Amino acid sequence: MGSLVKDYFAAKQGQTPDQIYHVTVMPCYDKKLEASRQDFYSDLYRTRDVDCVITTGEVEKMLEKENVTLGQVEGNTAYCVLSGFGSPDGGLGSHLGGGSGGYLEHVMRYAVSQIHGSSVDSLQYKTLRNQDFQEVTVEIEGKRPLKMALAYGFRNIQNIVQKIKRGKMTYDFVEIMACPSGCANGGGQIRPMEGQTNNELLQRVKESYDSVPCVQPDLWPGVKDIYEEWLGGVDTEKARAMLHTQYHGVEKVASALNIQW
Ligand code: SF4
DSSP states (O other): OHHIIIIIIHHHTTOOGGGOOOEEEESSTHHHHHHTSGGGEETTTTEESOSEEEEHHHHHHHHHHHTOOGGGSOOOHHHHHHHTTSSTTSSOOBOTTOTTSOOHHHHHHHHHHHHHSOOOSOOOEEEEEETTEEEEEEOOTTSOOEEEEEEESHHHHHHHHHHHHTTOOOOSEEEEESSTTGGGGOTTSOOOOTTOOHHHHHHHHHHHHHHSOBOOGGGOHHHHHHIIIIISSSSSHHHHHHHOOOOOOOOOOOOTTOOOO
């Protein structure tokens, strides 16, 4: 999103990246740390892909302080410029199985279509140790089965790491989320109201997410257009530079909190 706003959107507005101040609303405080990574800083324009990260909980506090509700806040033109890439009615769009913030469902469906030239109506998830550790397998006659898993929360991530260390990893793809239940349950999300349990709030968040029209990203014309117009195609050098990132080893700090995986 950072490069989309600072590169594509800025150019569309006839501006340079440093002339845009990009604020994102995110589910956790870790996103502030992520936005400050050197990989997302432009030496040329002396600006970051994301200038400011605030959490949903912080937005709620800001609204409370101003004594307004979200419904009373007017929209702005920036939203309209990008809204053509959302749902068919120009509003928000979600993707299948995305309530947690992950793309496993889409990745599996896309892999089935690209690798096996086939499609699946619905994916059957098998719960392993708990709801936050599930696997899904697609078997098509005469083809190699595709097997993927989701592991949310550090307990389940640890399990995956151990499987890798023992050479027993059999999945083609694993979706990892630090928070149990994924981003819907992120540490920066709004807190339950008085008398409401965390699970009830989580359920409401999921229902709200599911009520948004679903868009299949690779079939949506707006997405195709943006790849062509901005990146010159799907598998281009610019697409890799703008949409991919790399991770670098962080020096280990001796601390009692260090976990031995
Ligand atoms: S899973 Fe949790 S830590 Fe990871 S991005 Fe989502 S809210 Fe943040």
